[in-house]
Amino acid sequence: MQGIDKVLQEEILQRIARLQEQLQKHGAAAFLVTQHVDLYYLTGSMQAGFAFIPAHGDATFYVRRSIWRAGEETAVRVEPLTSLRAFRGLLERDYPEVFAEAGQSLVATEYDVLPVQTYSKLADILTAGGRCTMIDGSAFIRRVRMTKSPWEIGRIEAAAQVAAEALEEAAGRIREGMTELELMARIEYEIRIRGHIGVMRTRSYNMEVTTGMLGSGEAAAIPSAFDGPAGGLGLGPAAAQSASRKPIVRGEPILLDIGCCIDGYIIDQTRTAVIGGLSDELAEAYAQSEAIIRKTEQMLRPGAACDAIYAAALAQADQAGLSRHFMGYGADQVKFLGHGIGLELDEWPVLAKGFSDPLVPGMVLAVEPKFTFPGKGVVGIENTYLVTDTGPRALTRSPEGLIVLP
Amino acid sequence: MQGIDKVLQEEILQRIARLQEQLQKHGAAAFLVTQHVDLYYLTGSMQAGFAFIPAHGDATFYVRRSIWRAGEETAVRVEPLTSLRAFRGLLERDYPEVFAEAGQSLVATEYDVLPVQTYSKLADILTAGGRCTMIDGSAFIRRVRMTKSPWEIGRIEAAAQVAAEALEEAAGRIREGMTELELMARIEYEIRIRGHIGVMRTRSYNMEVTTGMLGSGEAAAIPSAFDGPAGGLGLGPAAAQSASRKPIVRGEPILLDIGCCIDGYIIDQTRTAVIGGLSDELAEAYAQSEAIIRKTEQMLRPGAACDAIYAAALAQADQAGLSRHFMGYGADQVKFLGHGIGLELDEWPVLAKGFSDPLVPGMVLAVEPKFTFPGKGVVGIENTYLVTDTGPRALTRSPEGLIVLP
Known part of the structure; x- marks a missing residue:
């Protein structure tokens, strides 16, 4: 393990910026990345967890395991995710513009690969309180990766x-x-x-x-x-x-x-x-x-x-x-x-x-x-x-x- | 290709019967099988398509491709599925007790593996007209396979x-x-x-x-x-x-x-x-x-x-x-x-x-x-x-x- 390559680090930030263009274009407030291949593409790491990419600002990789390894591999900020229950609190703290403000935010995720069961758990957490709605962002990410x-x-x-x-x-x-x-x-x-x-x-x-x-x-x-x-x-x-x-x-x-x-x-x-x-x-x-x-x-x-x-x-x-x-x-x-x-x-x-x-x-x-x-x-x-x-x-x-x- | 083994054919019918017990126990009218491994387990074939298993009666494997191959491999009835649009008509014809009668039927499927996008398309077809509701049947199938x-x-x-x-x-x-x-x-x-x-x-x-x-x-x-x-x-x-x-x-x-x-x-x-x-x-x-x-x-x-x-x-x-x-x-x-x-x-x-x-x-x-x-x-x-x-x-x-x- 020797940390992320500098060229790749720069490139990952550019990939995130390209996804953010898609989010802005479609009026979405953020992308919740769940699939291991998309995680690798957008963070540099395939460790288990979820990446949250706001339409504006910095991404965070919430990691279940291995936190140490994700830290070595990724180009973005890493936060430990101890349980799904704790996820909402972390998101509200880190992205108040998406979760804590008035109005309706659209949060995109990968409907093309995400199983219904996992989706339901995540959607329950993200949409609690009625501040955000989930939308299908598969096409955004597939277009960026194209x-x-x-x-x-x-x-x-x-x-x-x-x-x-x-x-x-x-x-x-x-x-x-x-x-x-x-x-x-x-x-x-x-x-x-x-x-x-x-x-x-x-x-x-x-x-x-x-x-x-x-x-x-x-x-x-x-x-x-x-x-x-x-x-x-x-x-x-x-x-x-x-x-x-x-x-x-x-x-x-x-x-x-x-x-x-x-x-x-x-x-x-x-x-x-x-x-x-x-x-x-x-x-x-x-x-x-x-x-x-x-x-x-x-x-x-x-x-x-x-x-x-x-x-x-x-x-x-x-x-x-x-x-x-x-x-x-x-x-x-x-x-x-x-x-x-x-x-x-x-x-x-x-x-x-x-x-x-x-x-x-x-x-x-x-x-x-x-x-x-x-x-x-x-x-x-x-x-x-x-x-x-x-x-x-x-x-x-x-x-x-x-x-x-x- | 030499057709399905007789022992296996008998066994697949027993597996279906065990899943039907789960459906009856939980008040579900049918199971829509979508995942390739579950399809193999319940039909004997991993060809592309969907198997429909009613709580009572015979299962059908609706096959997109290869129809010929599915026919060689499976223990259940095969029907060609030319398009998703045609699926509803086939189901109404074959399972009127689930789709064409009054009341609410519960149709189970694999929420643990089925992606949201595919699920949504299938649920739209099955629940059209308000005669049935989708439910998570992951546990039914995992329990049978256990x-x-x-x-x-x-x-x-x-x-x-x-x-x-x-x-x-x-x-x-x-x-x-x-x-x-x-x-x-x-x-x-x-x-x-x-x-x-x-x-x-x-x-x-x-x-x-x-x-x-x-x-x-x-x-x-x-x-x-x-x-x-x-x-x-x-x-x-x-x-x-x-x-x-x-x-x-x-x-x-x-x-x-x-x-x-x-x-x-x-x-x-x-x-x-x-x-x-x-x-x-x-x-x-x-x-x-x-x-x-x-x-x-x-x-x-x-x-x-x-x-x-x-x-x-x-x-x-x-x-x-x-x-x-x-x-x-x-x-x-x-x-x-x-x-x-x-x-x-x-x-x-x-x-x-x-x-x-x-x-x-x-x-x-x-x-x-x-x-x-x-x-x-x-x-x-x-x-x-x-x-x-x-x-x-x-x-x-x-x-x-x-x-x-x-």
Whole structure:
């Protein structure tokens, strides 16, 4: 433990200021931060507790445990929180403008992740006396987190380097008859010893991912609950996605959609491998996925609308006669081309219908055109990009192209 | 995919019947199941959607995706759910006694895990027209899941076997200078190739665990946000628990609190290792942890109160002059001795103050007496037990005793 990095300390204060702009814009008096990832983003620490960020003034991190550790890690003032009952008194003391004055204050929190039970307890405390009302601030925080700083980009690049090294190391070990699970275990080992934190965080309820989706041949094409273009057979109904015990066979596509998480930041990438070669049908579809990502790159510029990028990819798949196979098959198709990524796998923006927001510099997006062929497999590519003033910069470091193994 | 096992199919109908008893007892008309783990428990499938379980009659699994896969996996009737808007109509058609009749029905759901945003959307649909009211059913489902069937015990035993094999394999590779992370990566590799599903599920908000807590010497004694007796230095503020890049040193305790998850079911266990030998102080504390687990075993019988078991362990630690070190140190002590375990790491009951419920046969508990010495390390033991009519049966398979390496 050596205290918080000075660059990061400055940056956290800037993040708080950006959230405060959102609060002011929407007439909210404060944000109560409860989720561990949001706490890390806005304080520098993931210790247990709640951060209170007023629309104007300094934030406080009320910590249950570990208080000592939070003090070492955070950029904001730390106060011990001995019990939920004591919370109201601390807030009234520290933020009289929100709690002790006349009138109605709006206090935002994360309705998208906060469970009803915890919410109810907190809302009872905050709204006691009728001085404040709770509102949904999920969008405020997701919007602030949408654009990344150079410090954050550095972390994602570090994750990209680890993913590239692990993939190279593992790809050399792929053999006929090796099971998907054996290959997955090897890749996970390679990312873990390089510093992968061991979890991939997601924001959506019930969304779960180990390190990604690995699947070969027909097993990869089996649909799942996971909101992504490939599902996978998995290890049974309690782990019904990604790698299974199916042996890898010559001539079938091996989809390697594997990310990792370094210092909290996630990279997502996909490469397709094959022992021997693909059938013409699958080889052509793979080539189309690269063609779509090339076209998408041309559109990944500030001002471009997310839904227009998605529509262009759909049209391109359609023109190639592959619309039924694009991003899943038939009824199990998913309705997006890519997604924001950072501390969580499923950040904003989303390259999908209904997301009309324009791209801005600093956004980071994983773009993943894929084609699913039931009974045969899934092929595709995925890169993570940073949107810059001059166009996209690929953060993914693995070489492109089909990985052909002897 | 080969459809659901007949034994499991019968069992799921029994689980539903047990939940229905809870509903009837509390005057609720139905349970809306939303969380993926609860869905798996009550339908056999973890596909995306909602299960509706009336207090009397048959359950339905309304599936968004994959419908085909849910049909293969589940023991209950499957209906496609094309949109949330369509949900109300389906429910009125299938459960007129809950939605279409006069009067007030209570519909329970999981307030402990369901985020406010998703809850609000669902509650709007269900309570439209004023025919029903939502209530918190978390306790109903947690109570049903608290006692395990022979089928479930079999899964936990399979996980115990994998954890034991992985620990034996990895312990033989521990060397001076090896980092905690390298050892953790090796153990995780060994459990993964044996079928660990790659995640350890938890129910509590913000609770996160990779495969457990591995820490050596002073690094293990660093407190964390995690609600357990050992924290760990971790890989930085974004992964502030468990294994770090600290090298393992001769003579310091290596805490190996590592579980795994097979077919959705978790085993939790802890062993303490050392290269060379422990100091007298730590060796004595380790011996006390075994003494406490022996005493606890004598109390793990049907009818025993959870809080009494915890109080007895506290008294025993106190008698040994170790109360300040028990279950964490000083302000960072946690207030329990053990916890229920099954599909999630943090199930009921808890061996803690305030849990006065008596033990009943079929409960599975991880019991983990540990002692923390700041600057020196953490020592302890943890076994998972099944409560039977004749006393506890250890499900953990790793041999007990300090693991002494040359």
